[in-house]
Amino acid sequence: MPKIVVNKNRCKGCKLCIVTCPQKIIGLSRDFNDLGGQYAVQLDESKCTGCKFCGMICPDSAISVYR
Secondary structure, three states: OOEEEEOOOOOOOOOHHHHHOOOOOEEEOOOOOOOOOOOEEEOOHHHOOOOOHHHHHOOOOOEEEEO
């Protein structure tokens, strides 16, 4: 089953992955990273198709997609 892994301390919470995800399964965490910002999290692992759009759009290369 595909899943994404977010490096929470590289993510600046720009939300590009959230708007790009065709399955709409990425959101912002309730927690904060070392920079004091919210970071992206995968909300529903079962619906991820492994399309890698989130990883490609991330300007900080904070998202890895595993199939």
